[in-house]
Amino acid sequence: AYMGFWGSGNPAAKSGGMIITSPTSDVRPGSKGTQAALLETKSFLGQIAAGNIFVGTFGGVHNIKYGDVYMGRPFTFNARPKAIKFWYKGTVGSNDKARLFICMGKWSSYHKVDTYDQSTFFNPSDESLPEGPIYGYGDWIQETTVNEWTEITLPITYRSDEMPNYLMITASSSYRGDYMEGS
Numbered sequence: 001a002y003m004g005f006w007g008s009g010n011p012a013a014k015s016g017g018m019i020i021t022s023p024t025s026d027v028r029p030g031s032k033g034t035q036a037a038l039l040e041t042k043s044f045l046g047q048i049a050a051g052n053i054f055v056g057t058f059g060g061v062h063n064i065k066y067g068d069v070y071m072g073r074p075f076t077f078n079a080r081p082k083a084i085k086f087w088y089k090g091t092v093g094s095n096d097k098a099r100l101f102i103c104m105g106k107w108s109s110y111h112k113v114d115t116y117d118q119s120t121f122f123n124p125s126d127e128s129l130p131e132g133p134i135y136g137y138g139d140w141i142q143e144t145t146v147n148e149w150t151e152i153t154l155p156i157t158y159r160s161d162e163m164p165n166y167l168m169i170t171a172s173s174s175y176r177g178d179y180m181e182g183s
Contacts, residue, residue, distance in 0.1 A: 005055060005073065006053055006054070006055060007053070007054055007055075007056045007057040007058050007069070007070075008020070008021040008051075008052055008053050008054070008058065009021065009049065009050070009051075009052050009058060009067070009069075009177075010058070011058045011060070011061055011067065012049070012058065012061045012067040012115075013042075013044075013049045015061050016044040016047065016049065017044060018042050018044050018049065020039065020040055020041070020042055020049045020050065020051040020052070020173075021037060021038065021039050021040070021051045021052060021053055022037075022038050022040075023035040023036070023037065023038065024036050024037075024038040026038075028087040028089075028149040028151075029149060031087075036087075037053050037171075038051070039051030039052060039053060039090075039098075039171065039172065039173040040173055041093065041096070041173045041174040041177065041182040041183060047180055048174070048177070048180045048181055048182050048183075049177070049180075050172045050173050050174035050176075050177020050182045051172065051173040051174075051177075052170065052171060052172040052173070052177060053170070053171050054069070054071060054168070054169065054170035054171070055071070055072055055073055055167055055168055055169045055170070056069065056070045056071045056072055056073060056110055056168070057069075057070050058070075059112070062115075062116060067115050068112060068113070068114055068115075069112070069113040069115065070110040070111075070112055070113075071110055071111040071112075071113055071122060071168050071170065072103075072107065072110045072111050072166045072167060072168035073110060073166065073167060074165060074166060075104075075164070075165065075166060075167035076165075077104070077163055077164055077165070077167075080104075080135075080136065080156075080158065080163065080164070081156055082155065082156060083138070083153050083154055083155045083156055084102050084138060084153075084154050084156065084169070085151060085152065085153050085154075086100065086151075086152055086154075086171075087149050087150065087151055087152070088100075088142065088146060088149070088150055088152050089146050089147065089148060089149045089150060090142070090145065090146060090173070091145045092142060092143060092144055092145050093174075093182065093183030094183050095183065096174050096175070096176075096181075096182050096183045097141045097142060097143045097174070097175040098141070098142040098171075098172065098173055098174070098175065099139070099140065099141050099142070099170075099171065099172050099174075099175035100139075100140045100152075100154065100169070100170070100171040100172075101124050101137065101138060101139040101140065101169070101170060102136075102137060102138045102154065102156060102167075102168065102169045103122070103124050103134055103136070103137040103167075103168040103169075104134075104135050104136045104137070104156075104164035104166065104167055104168070105128070105129065105131075105132055105133055105134045105135050105136075105164050105165075105166055105168075106132045106133055106135060106162060106164055106165055106166070107129065107131035107132040107165065107166040108131050108132055109131050110131070110166075111129050111130075111131055111168065122168070122170075124137040124138075124139050125137075125139075127159065131166075132166075133159075133160065133162075134159065135158060135159060135160040135162055135163075135164045136156045136157060136158040136159065136160075136164065137156065137157060138154040138155055138156045138157065139154075140152060140154045141175055
């Protein structure tokens with residue numbers, strides 16, 4: 001599979017006639033950029049699709065509800081980052097949460113997620129993936145609406161002094177979007 005830097009679940013969502021991640025011109029104050037990522041959770045024919053963006057690529061669609069996701073990519077670290085900073089603003093729906101996590105490790109390849117098989121879903125608190133050990137991670141969850149652009153600093157917790165060789169970052173408009181849940 002081709003490993004671009006950023007991927008999204010749009011290929012699966014398009015099979016259902018919708019887009020869940022798109023560019024928006026509503027950028028943070030002081031940004032030199034002209035677009036930001038807009039992640040939306042939408043319902044189509046009784047299925048929930050969470051807007052998402054991740055390091056990796058979407059591999060293919062089994063049907064409107066399931067697909068393959070190739071999470072992470074090789075990354076040359078010259079130091080171990082202490083945190084990741086990003087800007088966020090968003091409307092969080094009823095009984096939902098927005099989520100971003102980062103994970104680094106010593107892996108032999110990307111982590112393949114089959115959205116039909118929950119045993120392949122990623123949990124950053126796991127000590128390893130089938131591809132190798134997890135050296136560091138951070139997990140941010142937002143439960144309430146934030147109306148103004150806000151800078152977030154997410155600390156990275158390390159379990160090892162080893163230098164990672166793979167990077168995984170993912171953000172979702174609904175933290176249980178893998179389970180077709182959200183609002």
